[in-house]
Amino acid sequence: MPVMPQTTILSRPIPSTGEELPVVGLGTWPVFDVGADEDVRRPLREVLRRLFAAGARMVDSSPMYGRAESVAGDLVAALGARSRAFLATKVWITGREAGIAQMQRSASLLRSEVIDLMQIHNLIDWRTHLATLRQLKGEGRIRYIGITHYTDRALSELTHILATEPDIDFVQCGYSLSARIAERLLLPVVAARGVAVIVNQPLGQGALLRRIRGKPLPEWVAEFDCASWAQLLLKYVLAEPAVTCVIPATRNPEHMTDNLAAGFGRLPDAEHRRRIRALWDTL
Numbered sequence: 001m002p003v004m005p006q007t008t009i010l011s012r013p014i015p016s017t018g019e020e021l022p023v024v025g026l027g028t029w030p031v032f033d034v035g036a037d038e039d040v041r042r043p044l045r046e047v048l049r050r051l052f053a054a055g056a057r058m059v060d061s062s063p064m065y066g067r068a069e070s071v072a073g074d075l076v077a078a079l080g081a082r083s084r085a086f087l088a089t090k091v092w093i094t095g096r097e098a099g100i101a102q103m104q105r106s107a108s109l110l111r112s113e114v115i116d117l118m119q120i121h122n123l124i125d126w127r128t129h130l131a132t133l134r135q136l137k138g139e140g141r142i143r144y145i146g147i148t149h150y151t152d153r154a155l156s157e158l159t160h161i162l163a164t165e166p167d168i169d170f171v172q173c174g175y176s177l178s179a180r181i182a183e184r185l186l187l188p189v190v191a192a193r194g195v196a197v198i199v200n201q202p203l204g205q206g207a208l209l210r211r212i213r214g215k216p217l218p219e220w221v222a223e224f225d226c227a228s229w230a231q232l233l234l235k236y237v238l239a240e241p242a243v244t245c246v247i248p249a250t251r252n253p254e255h256m257t258d259n260l261a262a263g264f265g266r267l268p269d270a271e272h273r274r275r276i277r278a279l280w281d282t283l
């Protein structure tokens with residue numbers, strides 16, 4: 001029987017609610033930290049248009065990312081896409097009152113009374129902010145609570161917090177073909193505890209693609225509907241069942257289209273993943 005091409009983007013349930021989240025999203029650091037110049041903003045608007053047109057939703061930002069929250073807020077509003085977007089941002093400051101003020105500012109910049117996901121950025125003052133986030137969630141000002149980091153060093157602390165603190169819906173961490181420690185340290189705990197996982201730096205800030213530039217893509221990757229190196233890197237991460245969503249950043253609409261394709265079709269199976277790791281180690 002012929003296999004029908006998959007026409008909707010893959011999604012995974014957020015464990016705490018069952019809400020489905022498309023597996024490819026968008027990071028805004030550093031690419032959305034731009035001014036008002038229309039020529040600079042036009043490709044970013046097109047990046048977002050393609051994201052939503054493909055059925056994807058997640059846009060991740062932070063007050064740490066300069067003007068990114070304000071640019072994302074402007075462009076999502078200009079596209080009339082707020083209801084389709086899943087807006088994630090962060091609190092990145094010390095102190096309860098300062099944290100509340102920063103989150104209010106983020107909501108205003110993102111033009112959203114309700115933020116879908118508020119994350120504690122790099123675990124800064126996390127005990128203080130976790131108490132505030134529980135309160136904000138109770139009041140309906142945020143829909144989900146998350147914690148984030150990006151280094152391998154932080155994985156143990158993230159894992160410990162997830163194992164001991166209830167009410168955290170999301171963890172965001174670094175994980176890529178060249179940084180695989182999360183596979184054995186964090187992801188098994190997350191799977192057992194039922195927490196959604198957002199993967200940042202899935203392309204190693206673009207360095208992984210620079211490493212393989214000009215090298216031919218093996219033919220066997222077509223077995224899991226992969227047509228580019230970026231898709232290979234993203235599909236490798238997405239094949240991990242505990243991963244909910246990847247958020248590669250891009251300012252280039254063609255790269256957005258490339259990345260979105262990782263959310264369609266088959267994913268690598270265990271044998272494919274073994275071959276990908278072996279291939280990677282030879283590159």
Ligand SMILES: NC(=O)c1ccc[n+]([C@@H]2O[C@H](COP(=O)([O-])OP(=O)(O)OC[C@H]3O[C@@H](n4cnc5c(N)ncnc54)[C@H](OP(=O)(O)O)[C@@H]3O)[C@@H](O)[C@H]2O)c1
Nearest residue numbers: 027028029148200201202203204205206230248249250251
């Ligand atoms: N602690 C935290 O919470 C934390 C830490 C780090 C990152 N993050 C989040 O994670 C997001 C992603 O991380 P990241 O931006 O550091 O790294 P990344 O997504 O791994 O890499 C982004 C880089 O890859 C390039 N790229 C993207 N798609 C491409 C494609 N298809 N082909 C060729 N090049 C491509 C982009 O350049 P082009 O613009 O030219 O496409 C950009 O330079 C951030 O934007 C941020 O939202 C969070």
